[in-house]
Amino acid sequence: MTTGHRATIASKIEVRRIFTIGLPYIDQHAGEIFFGPKDGYLYLTTGHGGNNTHGDPWNFSQKKKSLLGKVLRLDINHFPTPAEIVSLGLWGNYTIPSDNPYTNDTELKPEIWALGFRNPWRCSFDSERPSYLFCGDTGQDRANASSTFEKVNLVTKDGNYGWRVYDGFDLFSPNYAPGGSTPPDSINPIFPILGYHHGETQNPSFSALVAGYVYRAKADPCLSGRFIYADILAADMWAAAETPYMSGNFTTQKVNFTCSKTTPIPCSFVGSTSIPQLSFLLSIGQDNNKDLFYITRTGVYRIVRSVHCGYKCNKS
Known part of the structure; x- marks a missing residue:
């Protein structure tokens, strides 16, 4: 039931599954769900699903056919046809906005808006400039805890934010990489606009960035x-x-x-x-x-x- 535009009672018959994804490990399951203020589409962030020790060993964040380590953009106002589900390989009850990057890069899964994230778990649009999408992303634990880097990215369509080739501004060399690695000269990474090392905080042994607005x-x-x-x-x-x-x-x-x-x-x-x-x-x-x-x-x-x-x- 609704009064004007305000829902007063949730109706369980209106509930529907929108999206389902599998996760390979127990770590880096970030995820935030929010709507674009200008386009009305649903944005969903996903962590790389790797583990803290090895750091995305399967290189999911750079793989264009994986939905992990990405910002996804979905149209949930329209139901897909059976043909669309099969041809696009959809993971739920949604369709794909016609201007998603896959239309220019056929290697990309159609849901992907941007890629190369480690664990993007707080994002927001600037209410006065809806083209500005900020996403916080946590850093990979380093041997020297104080040097671990937390970052904020300014996310744009089809942007590649570097992980696991880079962690922040630094090249990252995994100690276990059964999924292979991406050569640094094969991507054009967008580096963070903001960030800090754990050593700059009051508690350098344990830190994580919480992005705001x-x-x-x-x-x-x-x-x-x-x-x-x-x-x-x-x-x-x-x-x-x-x-x-x-x-x-x-x-x-x-x-x-x-x-x-x-x-x-x-x-x-x-x-x-x-x-x-x-x-x-x-x-x-x-x-x-x-x-x-x-x-x-x-x-x-x-x-x-x-x-x-x-x-x-x-x-x-």
């Missing part, structure tokens, strides 16, 4: 237009500005943060610092007013005006 709310003018992201242990947060605008080049800086004096959730702090003890940062959310929320194990927190946290913002 371009801030478009009104609560904090000093964050306006900046891409917000953070580390999973919620002790480090960043804001990145595109300079110059529409260039694709970003500069970033760490953001000071603490609890508002009027917070409805009592705050405890990390040692003698002003950093809130939030435990794990599980996700970053956005509401209809474009306000951003940090979803943590201790509660849900909203970005508010700087003055409430004892900071100054010189923009009105």
Whole structure:
């Protein structure tokens, strides 16, 4: 049942399976489901499904006939015909947008929008520039934990983001590769626009990037237009500005943060610092007013005006 455009009761008879995929290992099963704000299609991200020790041993992320390690783009508003299911080898109840990259590259599975990801598990479109799709991607564990690199990619149609040829900006050499390897000179990788090494965080022995949104709310003018992201242990947060605008080049800086004096959730702090003890940062959310929320194990927190946290913002 619906009232206006708001669903009040879910109808189980309307539930249908859209997509099914097999996974080879227990690690890197990232996945996010979201709709394109301009095209209305369903975007689905998939991890490479490899394991932490060997790092995509079957090289699924680079293989154009695999749906692992990809950003997929599906039309779920139209049902496929039996002929389409067979000819395109579909994995569920959807059709393929006519402008997906496979129309230019027949080697690609038709669902693929972009490839070469390790574990893309938080993505978002900029609400004011829907051509900008940001995706966070976790790094491969390295012998020196502090050197492991977390990254944010600006995803474009038919883009190849390098994994497992590259991990971030560095060439990656797997210690076990039964699925073969992709020569570096055979691809044109798109490198991350943002990122950090574990050694740059408060907890270098365990880190993972949680990508957020371009801030478009009104609560904090000093964050306006900046891409917000953070580390999973919620002790480090960043804001990145595109300079110059529409260039694709970003500069970033760490953001000071603490609890508002009027917070409805009592705050405890990390040692003698002003950093809130939030435990794990599980996700970053956005509401209809474009306000951003940090979803943590201790509660849900909203970005508010700087003055409430004892900071100054010189923009009105």
